[in-house]
Amino acid sequence: MIIRLEQLNPIIGDINGNLTLIEEAIANAEADNVDLLVLPELVVCGYSPMDLIEHQSFLDTVYQANDRLKVNSRDTAVLFGTITPNNNATGRNCFNSALLVQNGYKIAEVHKTLLPTYDVYDELRYFEPNNTFECIEFKGTKIGITICEDIWHNFELPYVTYDVNPAKELVERGAEAIFNLSASPYTKDKPHKRQKMLQQHAQRLGVPIFYANQIGGNTELVSDGDSMTISSDAEVVGRAPLFDEAHIDFKWNPKADMLENVGPEPAEVSAEIAQMFNALRLGLQDYLDKTGIADDVVLGLSGGIDSALVAAIATEALGAENVVGITMPSKFSSEGSVTDSEQLAHNLGIELHEIAVKDLYDQFNVALDPLLKDSPFGVAEENLQPRIRGTLLMAYSNKFGNMLLNTGNKSELATGYCTLYGDMAGGLGVIADLYKLEVYEMAHWLNEEYYGEEVIPSAIINKPPSAELRPAQKDADSLPKYDILDLILEAYIEKRLSITEIADQGFDIDTVQEIVALVDRNEYKRFQAVPAIKVSDKAFGSGRRWPLVQRWTSSRN
Numbered sequence: 075m076i077i078r079l080e081q082l083n084p085i086i087g088d089i090n091g092n093l094t095l096i097e098e099a100i101a102n103a104e105a106d107n108v109d110l111l112v113l114p115e116l117v118v119c120g121y122s123p124m125d126l127i128e129h130q131s132f133l134d135t136v137y138q139a140n141d142r143l144k145v146n147s148r149d150t151a152v153l154f155g156t157i158t159p160n161n162n163a164t165g166r167n168c169f170n171s172a173l174l175v176q177n178g179y180k181i182a183e184v185h186k187t188l189l190p191t192y193d194v195y196d197e198l199r200y201f202e203p204n205n206t207f208e209c210i211e212f213k214g215t216k217i218g219i220t221i222c223e224d225i226w227h228n229f230e231l232p233y234v235t236y237d238v239n240p241a242k243e244l245v246e247r248g249a250e251a252i253f254n255l256s257a258s259p260y261t262k263d264k265p266h267k268r269q270k271m272l273q274q275h276a277q278r279l280g281v282p283i284f285y286a287n288q289i290g291g292n293t294e295l296v297s298d299g300d301s302m303t304i305s306s307d308a309e310v311v312g313r314a315p316l317f318d319e320a321h322i323d324f325k326w327n328p329k330a331d332m333l334e335n336v337g338p339e340p341a342e343v344s345a346e347i348a349q350m351f352n353a354l355r356l357g358l359q360d361y362l363d364k365t366g367i368a369d370d371v372v373l374g375l376s377g378g379i380d381s382a383l384v385a386a387i388a389t390e391a392l393g394a395e396n397v398v399g400i401t402m403p404s405k406f407s408s409e410g411s412v413t414d415s416e417q418l419a420h421n422l423g424i425e426l427h428e429i430a431v432k433d434l435y436d437q438f439n440v441a442l443d444p445l446l447k448d449s450p451f452g453v454a455e456e457n458l459q460p461r462i463r464g465t466l467l468m469a470y471s472n473k474f475g476n477m478l479l480n481t482g483n484k485s486e487l488a489t490g491y492c493t494l495y496g497d498m499a500g501g502l503g504v505i506a507d508l509y510k511l512e513v514y515e516m517a518h519w520l521n522e523e524y525y526g527e528e529v530i531p532s533a534i535i536n537k538p539p540s541a542e543l544r545p546a547q548k549d550a551d552s553l554p555k556y557d558i559l560d561l562i563l564e565a566y567i568e569k570r571l572s573i574t575e576i577a578d579q580g581f582d583i584d585t586v587q588e589i590v591a592l593v594d595r596n597e598y599k600r601f602q603a604v605p606a607i608k609v610s611d612k613a614f615g616s617g618r619r620w621p622l623v624q625r626w627t628s629s630r631n
């Protein structure tokens with residue numbers, strides 16, 4: 075039989091639009107004589123619909139769509155992820171399910187067993203878990219159907235140990251292959267980790283695994299696709315490309331123990347920094363496209379590396395004609411702030427405007443003078459500049475409809491090295507989950523590998539980072555160097571190590587203590603921060619919940 079794994083990019087809540095995508099995929103599969111078309115988890119309603127599920131009218135629309143897919147089904151069997159009602163008297167009112175339909179009939183309805191409820195996932199809040207296992211008879215073969223987390227059973231999962239392994243349960247009941255429908259978001263190293271996890275299953279269970287994942291950005295999360303098939307001897311038979319709508323076909327004859335890729339050619343997995351770039355590019359593109367908020371973006375260009383990288387990502391995501399930079403020199407700006415921004419804008423082919431901030435800044439000080447006059451220059455005066463810039467950028471956004479891009483990185487967001495209602499403004503944090511060292515790495519990679527020439531000027535890459543809020547300011551005056559800071563931050567945020575454990579890795583304990591306290595103390599800023607595209611295992615945002623009012627920080631020091 076011919077099995078097609080199809081990685082679609084559904085939009086959350088756009089049931090009609092998703093039906094169109096699905097029906098196109100079915101028509102193509104019918105035309106190509108595909109026997110079984112496998113679509114991703116919750117493809118009918120998008121992942122994750124969150125509290126839309128609390129609206130019965132939303133559920134009813136999904137149920138009608140399920141029915142339409144069943145009634146219209148023909149020779150090609152379609153296995154798709156959707157919500158189905160729980161008709162039992164108790165429990166949550168619906169399941170996260172997979173339906174198998176063919177020739178107008180529902181052949182199978184399977185519910186997700188392991189409902190991830192950690193980090194960005196909150197599925198137990200909405201769905202009733204499955205607890206019975208049954209194989210499906212398809213073309214004389216027994217297959218086992220699982221949904222996303224079901225197959226991640228106890229594979230490097232944080233804080234959770236499941237006592238049931240759905241794939242194993244199904245193979246024990248005779249499954250000759252495991253199918254998995256996923257809505258699995260990208261994080262660094264995920265394609266490698268995913269492959270290892272699927273290979274481990276194939277090896278332990280001795281059956282092939284067919285894995286179909288969605289692609290696409292949904293606010294913080296970007297699914298990377300990477301649909302693949304693993305043979306019973308744990309070889310990757312073929313995989314679809316990362317971050318692209320695509321399909322991949324396999325010919326499988328379980329009786330003859332034959333499994334092969336029958337096109338398109340399997341994709342190669344790109345280098346990690348390229349994956350991260352593509353996740354950010356697609357995350358931004360889909361945020362604008364799916365919200366319909368704007369085609370164009372605006373951002374402040376400071377002549378620094380962060381805004382330069384965001385401008386480059388935006389240009390690749392949206393096209394140069396849809397990106398506007400504004401340079402806003404103040405009396406503390408270096409000369410390069412304007413000239414380097416001009417060079418960058420020229421290289422990227424984007425529009426650049428200049429607005430002088432100096433007079434506005436002086437006017438603010440004049441207005442505040444009666445209140446502040448005897449006080450020394452400090453944070454209040456420093457922060458006026460990012461706040462003036464934020465106001466000007468938002469005025470441009472309001473007038474011309476361009477969404478403001480936030481350019482803050484994870485190192486700044488972690489330490490609170492950013493100004494509320496100033497440079498924290500914007501609709502989406504494009505690089506807010508990249509540490510500063512990763513910002514540099516991506517800028518180098520762009521010039522050296524992606525463009526193959528110097529598009530981000532070396533003057534921008536090589537200058538010492540500075541907020542330019544007071545004369546001759548450098549980030550290194552207030553923060554440890556980024557090659558120390560970022561490692562401590564990663565050890566604390568991603569690895570959740572204690573102060574002593576971090577210090578034991580060779581860092582000065584006072585520095586570690588100070589940084590950890592900074593991270594904790596600045597949670598209030600992140601609580602108000604823009605949504606950020608997630609590429610790490612622990613990003614700031616919905617997957618990291620920290621009490622604003624707490625005394626753990628002060629009591630442990």
Ligand SMILES: Nc1ncnc2c1ncn2[C@@H]1O[C@H](COP(=O)(O)OP(=O)(O)OC[C@H]2O[C@@H]([n+]3cccc(C(=O)O)c3)[C@H](O)[C@@H]2O)[C@@H](O)[C@H]1O
Nearest residue numbers: 453456457460486490491492493494497540541543552598
């Ligand atoms: N727990 C809490 N809950 C609610 N609000 C809280 C709070 N703790 C303080 N606050 C309030 O927060 C305010 C202080 O925050 P905020 O006004 O943002 O200012 P603040 O954090 O004091 O200063 C901004 C820092 O970021 C640096 N910076 C700024 C801009 C850009 C960059 C860059 O390199 O990109 C760096 C700048 O050099 C300075 O060190 C105060 O008004 C305080 O009352």
Ligand SMILES: Nc1ncnc2c1ncn2[C@@H]1O[C@H](COP(=O)(O)OP(=O)(O)OP(=O)(O)O)[C@@H](O)[C@H]1O
Nearest residue numbers: 374375376378379380381400401402403481497541
């Ligand atoms: N002179 C400026 N003109 C235009 N925008 C600015 C200017 N200075 C700061 N910004 C905006 O505010 C953001 C915060 O910049 P800041 O210079 O404080 O330090 P940064 O976080 O190191 O960023 P960058 O590396 O882009 O300079 C910038 O990324 C940019 O969008």
Ligand SMILES: NC(=O)CC[C@H](N)C(=O)O
Nearest residue numbers: 190222223226257258259
């Ligand atoms: N939708 C899901 O169940 C996602 C969780 C799973 N661990 C993954 O990252 O793929």
